[in-house]
Amino acid sequence: MTQRQGVKHVKLKGRSQDSTQRAAEAIRAAHPELESVTVVESEREAVENVEVLITGANASPKGSTEFPQVKGEWLSPGTLIIAPGATRFDDGFLINTRKVVDYMGLYDEWHHEYTTQVAYDQIGIIGSRMLKLQHDGHFPHEDLQQIGDIAAGRTPGRTSDDEIIVYSVGGMPVEDVAWAHDVYNYAVENNIGTSLNLWESPAAW
Template identity: 25%
Template sequence: MSDAMALVERVFHLQAVGDAVNGVRQRVRYEGGLLHLMGGSIPSQQAAGIKTYVSTRGRTTFVVLLFNSMTGELLSIIESDWLGRIRTGAASGVATRYLSREDARTAGVIGAGTQAETQILALLEARPLENIAVFSRTRDKREALVGRLRDRIDCRIEAVSTAREAVEGKDIVTTITSASAPVFEGAWLKPGAHVNAAGSNSLSRQEIDVQTVARASCVVVDSLPQARLEAGDLLAAIAQGSFEWSYVRELGEMLEGEDPCRVTDDEITIYESQGIAIQDIAVARYVYDVAVQQGYGEDVAFGAAPW
């Protein structure tokens, strides 16, 4: 996770200065499923690529096509379910490192699905947490997640029975669900809390309520063009007149600038994560380079003329 966070932080910097190009996600609906496509390039790493995935019949299959941006050579085809989980967690970790209070020691996580584990590992990389509370609607899932992590992390972790227990009094709150309605009330947040809203990456999803957005002094996104299209959390607040796009900053812009997002310890901050292609490409390029160096993977003849 430390490596992934370094890669993602670096690509945010590159994005801010125009040295990484990110295309907005596109979705193609068809009977029985949905095709998602997102692409971008990082010229300084000689990397360009596309991440695509199909959601159908209750399952999703992910793949990254990685190209050398200078030669056009297809370098690798990478199954990217786990890669995507790592980069999504890493992005939340980078945001937490720069947006949460330096003395943050407690966190709550709402959601115990496939993405939750890497969110927790990233929080621990960002801050020396002492206690993490995990809530999900399904008791078995939250207890299973806590059971998998308890012996792997140097932090007290517990499953709690309500969302409120995962939010009240916590320095950091992460939501990583597919919810279509808010999963907690903004009134529960303590002054100075930081929120990672990591699951609402489409118009049909909303994890945080309008009050949470309205209470925030700083709202940061990974990509403003992507957020304008699909950030259900923010679009709901804008529709009610409680928020406007002029309040939003990109994380890379904040990292490059001298104006900090958090000014006082009592301010509430939000990182609204959409998940963007240049994160996938940065991590995929690293995975490819390591695989080549260590002899992993299979060489495949691809694109050669048959004559």
């Protein structure tokens, strides 16, 4: 909501009623311009008739069978799915919809370390499931597109108003570096925190 103007309604579905209600109250307080903030009881209620769907569940120790499930038939045409959290989509939907990842190298490394299905079960990032489907021959590798290529104009963005896009957010380390830089600068400017001398001079490589 801080990045996209015009949001009027928010729906939330969480595993814990208390924490979900607290999240709803925090959103209402931070964004009084919203017309409604509603806590719903099911995944289907949460995803029907929305333009932007953001997943945020943690992975389950029991694997992907315990992830919140979203069926493609519940989604409206044109839905943008931003998926940093553990979610289970039906394979047919993933095979036949637009698939974007933050950086392909991240998923390739998870595949080499865990294999794609184990990575999906343990980490919960939908891009690993996409890569498993690609490895199994359900679609060509070029169907997995990178957000950097879209931002740079090498790959087109949305191609129609009805196109459903699943954007897998695995979490790139460069984002952590950028955030740490902001946190450090804030601490210096406000004279807070503790300075730790980790080394007298950086190691030469």
